[in-house]
Amino acid sequence: MTSDPITNPTDPPPDEKAARIVDLAQRRADRAAAAQGLSAADATDAETVTPDPVVVGGPVDPPERRPDLAEVLDRRSGPVLPLWLTDRYQRRDMLRRAASAAGYHVGTHVVLSPVYAGKVAWYAPQGAARLFSRVLGWTSAETGNWHLRQDAANRNDPKTWLDLDRHRMRQASWRWWVTGAATLTTGGGGMLLAADVTPWSVKLAVLAAGLVGLARYGRPLDKPILARTVVRPIYRKLTAELTRKGIMATGLVKRPEDIVFPAGVGEIRRDGPGYLAIVDLPDGVIAVDVVEERPKLAGGLRLPMDQVWPDVMPREHPSRLALWVADRPVSAMKQPPWPLLRGGQTDYFKPFVYGFDPRMRPVEYRMDERNSLFAGFPGSGKSLSARVVLAGMALDPLVQFAVFDLAGRGDFDAFEPLCPPGLFGSGADEGTKANAYRMLMWLLKECDERGPRIKHYAKQGLNTENKLNRAIAEKDARLRPIVAPIDEVQELITDPEIGKSATAAMTSIVKRGRALGIHLVLMTQRIDNQSLPKGVTSNIAIRTCLAVPSHVETDLALGTGAYRQGARPTQFEIGVDAGWGVRVGYGQMSAVRAAYLDRAAVERICARGVALRGGVTGPADLPAARDxxxxxxxxxxxxxxxxxxxxxxxxxxxxxxxxxxxxxxxxxxxxxxxxxxxxxxxxxxxxxxxxxxxxxxxxxxxxxxxxxx
CATH class of the missing domain: 1.10.10 (Arc Repressor Mutant, subunit A)
Structure with missing residues (x-):
């Protein structure tokens, strides 16, 4: 059974309703045809074409994305505590400096105490007289309106003078009572202080305080009692205006508004003994350009060059510059002491403190799976820098030394007690070079023998890789790490008889020995293709270039392109900035100054190293000298x-x-x-x-x- 559809009585009949819809559609078509200049018949015969929609697309610059909750929570504006509180080296140095400063100030004042006593004795009576005069003048109100009374007297105006004098007497009437009460109170306090019931310590303290107070009141303003023991250095505080001025002085930027301080990191803040500013340079200007123009930058800041340290930001875009300005020239700052100078041990397989950067932050060094090169002209501090590395290894009882000083100046004589017989040499003679060559042959033999042994222990589970670690070195005395420094290595490389063979041996050792616990430390003052063969230097991981005259030596020592990437050892002054160098291969490329260890300090460290080892092992199995x-x-x-x-x-x-x-x-x-x-x-x-x-x-x-x- 079907039901009829429900209809509204007011609706027109279906046929009439359909006719109205058709008529409405026809009128719309006629209007559209008239608008296009077509007749009704043409419009009826024309095909109906629906145009394709026009795609506008999204904007070229997308709208700013609102950060999600995780990004907001991960944002950090900077360290909460200052660096010297969180870093143990800087904290120790800060406490040491505070104790040293306090001792200096206290000692100075103790030495000058007789002079202070004389000044107090001289100025205290004058202060008492001045105080009495001031109190008497205030009590009698003579100092209040005396200039007005004097003016009335000069004008011969007795009425005004009498009115002013009566006003003075009204003020003095109650002041005498105040002064009298204060005098009685002071007198009573003095009698109580002089009585026997008051301890002598209190009497002396009150008397001293009173005399000092009277002396300060009686002294001239330009003659203080205490000597000045603090002379604050004059420095220019780094500001945004000064930063822009300095960068514009390089000629690389034309408008100051093009130098932008990025939000969150660009705030000029305190960083060690100076200020750090991070800026974004305009398009087309990179941080390396500013580093190269460091003299002009320092001139724009009106500061010495070793007080201005521009640097490239690691893992940032090339136009982001970090500018650190020290409170005073870095060369005038005293380095913190080497942390291992008084005690402690090191580990060949772990980092230890090597030196400090311009901000006096500790810089670490690591030996395992690496070799080292120190290159620089005479007087740049190659031996000083390498001795810090060797001193650190002297404090690891597992490390064995093989030291050859082909300069013969005795810079490494302190390490002779740590070397087995046959593995130490010092001299510029042919015999020392021949022994150094024999040492290289011994290291090659060690490379051949160590590989299978390390593989054997790695299979036993002492290491997950076929490399030497501390567990294996402690297990087998034959696999203890070897540190082999050669000073003035160019004398060996350029020798007409054994030079090529020695070069081939060193190339093989730096390639194979790094994973076997053999670390070569090469030092040279001749930086050219003959003295630094590419086969040797290209396989050395940690390279330090000290003061050199040009970019050619920089690229030979640090690798091709190092100068273009911002390495500037050319700005170190030979003979003055001893120990300063640019280091690559461990962390970001940076300027580092080796910790200062004089000969006596190195000898003490080596004596500690001998004691840690309980003596030195027997002679090494060196190959015999051959013809x-x-x-x-x-x-x-x-x-x-x-x-x-x-x-x-x-x-x-x-x-x-x-x-x-x-x-x-x-x-x-x-x-x-x-x-x-x-x-x-x-x-x-x-x-x-x-x-x-x-x-x-x-x-x-x-x-x-x-x-x-």
């Missing part, structure tokens, strides 16, 4: 007249691996040519290459024997 001419004749095949260098190098490495495992054909050629044997074109095995002849080897050996005889 390359005799060794070549020993491996020569009798039927051969001549042989190539590469073949001879392979034979020597197989027969005498402890001495020739790292020798290359070029190094062997250099060794033999140093003995007076020429390198010739030799035809052997169907090919002609560089080599030598047995007859030349024999003749050179005979000449050597005759010269020795």
């Amino acid at each position: 390359v001419l005799d060794d070549l004749r020993a491996v020569w095949v009798p039927a051969e007249r001549g042989q190539h260098w590469d073949t001879l190098a392979g034979r020597l490495a197989d027969r005498f691996p402890e001495a020739y495992s790292a020798v290359t054909p070029e190094a062997l050629s250099a060794l033999v040519r140093g003995k007076g044997v020429e390198s010739r074109n030799v035809k052997s095995g169907g090919s002609t290459r560089k080599g030598t002849y047995l007859a030349d080897i024999t003749a050179a050996a005979q000449q050597r024997d005759s010269d020795a005889g």
